[in-house]
Amino acid sequence: MTYVLLYVNQDQKPCYIQGTVEQINAKLRTLWLNGDIDPDDWEYRGSWEMLGIENGELTPIENAEVINVPQFEVH
Numbered sequence: 622m623t624y625v626l627l628y629v630n631q632d633q634k635p636c637y638i639q640g641t642v643e644q645i646n647a648k649l650r651t652l653w654l655n656g657d658i659d660p661d662d663w664e665y666r667g668s669w670e671m672l673g674i675e676n677g678e679l680t681p682i683e684n685a686e687v688i689n690v691p692q693f694e695v696h
Contacts, residue, residue, distance in 0.1 A: 622673055624682065624695070629668040631659050642695055649691040663691060671695070 626638045626645050630652075638648045652658045663669065671685035671693065684696040 625672045625679060627670045631657050642693055646692050653691045658691060
């Protein structure tokens, strides 16, 4: 399945990453290491939303969680 992660970057601008969970996690690691994501926003305010693409439509993923910030797991 393809996913879309909507998030707020360090400059408080909305951004997104699209791909598999593995691709999203790989990109997040780079953003995290480069300081493009505010750790406090992710850990305390949940400035993200995970969506799935099914039949050409975006669907919220209710069973996504952040583990070992900034890694995602979808159940």
